[in-house]
Amino acid sequence: MGSQPAAPTLPGTLAAEAREPSPGRPLRSRVGRAVVVALLVGFSIVFLYPFVWLVSASLKPRSDVFDNRLIPETVTFSNYVAVWQEAPMLLWLGNTLLVTVLAALAVTLSSAMVAWGFAYYRFRGRNLLFALVLGSMMLPGAVTMIPVFLIWNSLGQVDTLTPLWAANLFGSAFYIFLLRQFFLGLPRELFEAARIDGAGHWAMFWRIALPLCRPALVVTLLFEFQAAWTDLMRPLIYLRSSENFTIPRGLKALVDQFGTGGEFRWEIIVTASVITTVPMIILFFIGQRHFVAGIATGGTKG
Structure with a gap:
């Protein structure tokens, strides 16, 4: 009897064999x-x-x-009682909360408006102007520290909380860049349709663009909230009176008094540090879903 020809191997069989895991793979x-x-x-x-x-x-x-x-x-737990007796922690927390909320809201809204302008509008010199905005990030803060202080001093705002947040009304180059990338990812046809329906420029920005870019706005808020909450340089420059101290400036005063000042009551310092750190941890856990979504979405924007 003649030998039977071998059955042809189907392509699906080859694919199934290729998908079978080798013994060493698991x-x-x-x-x-x-x-x-x-x-x-x-x-x-x-x-x-x-x-x-x-x-x-x-x-x-x-x-x-x-x-x-x-x-x-x-x-x-007596340290947590003593720290409130030795320092006006509640006042410092209130000052810090006021500054951080105003700074975060101011920089988020102002940066979003500037970013929307760069993303939506087409005008001559737009790319050059945006490059100049990004170039300002290369300028060290120490270069503008003295001129900015002289401006606030001439306005009579030294030893007040205003210089700690009011500068954010002019936006931030980093946040402008971040938010512009989100705005560029929105379909332009959506806004053209809104214009046909009679929506103005402010309505397109406030009612359409901002809600669609909520993750980016939350990231900006969290970044600036953390930056303002932990900022020590500007309070050291502008604040003189203890009743105007923020938490970082107050901690510096505690270190001077109870640490290097000679009393060496380090339990007061570490307890105050815990009290000032916990709000940031709580804030991150509250906003972590939006924070992760904003970072992940930002990585996919062109």
């Missing part, structure tokens, strides 16, 4: 996943350790602050 996948998890856990510990140490030190008596135990041998 093992390599598990090892790779374990390495990634180990790296994530290791970096998380590195980043969390300073804050955990800070919280632990705030629960220790003065003699045990620097013993490097993460679990205090003697737990005391």
Whole structure:
């Protein structure tokens, strides 16, 4: 009997065989996943350790602050009572909250308006003007520090909270760039249709562009809120009176008084540091969904 010809191999069969995992592939996948998890856990510990140490030190008596135990041998909550007695923390928190809210809102709205202008309108010299705006980011803050101080001093605003937030009314080059990328990703036909329906320029910006770019606006708010909350340079330059201090300036005063000043009451300093750090952590957890969405969407914009 003659030999039977071999059955032809169908392309689908070849594809199925190619998709079959090799015996070593699951093992390599598990090892790779374990390495990634180990790296994530290791970096998380590195980043969390300073804050955990800070919280632990705030629960220790003065003699045990620097013993490097993460679990205090003697737990005391009296430091959280003493810090409110030794410093006007509530007043400083109120000043800081006022400055950060005004600064964040001012820079978000002003930057969004400028970014909308660069993204939507077509005019001669637009690219050159936008390049000049971006070029301002290359200018160190120390270069303009003295001229800006002289301006605020001539306006009689030194030792007030105004210089800490009012400059944000003129926008920020970084946020203008960020928001412009989002506005460029919006379909222009949407706004042309709105114009046909009778919408004005302000209505297109306020009712259409801003709601569609909400993740970018939240990112801008969070970035500026964090920057204003932790800013120390400008309060050091403009604030003189203790009743006008913000939290960073107040912490500097506590370090001068209880740290390097000779009293060495470091438990007061670390406790005040915990109180000022917790609001930023809470804010991030509240806005992390919008924050992650804004960063992810921003990475896909052209």
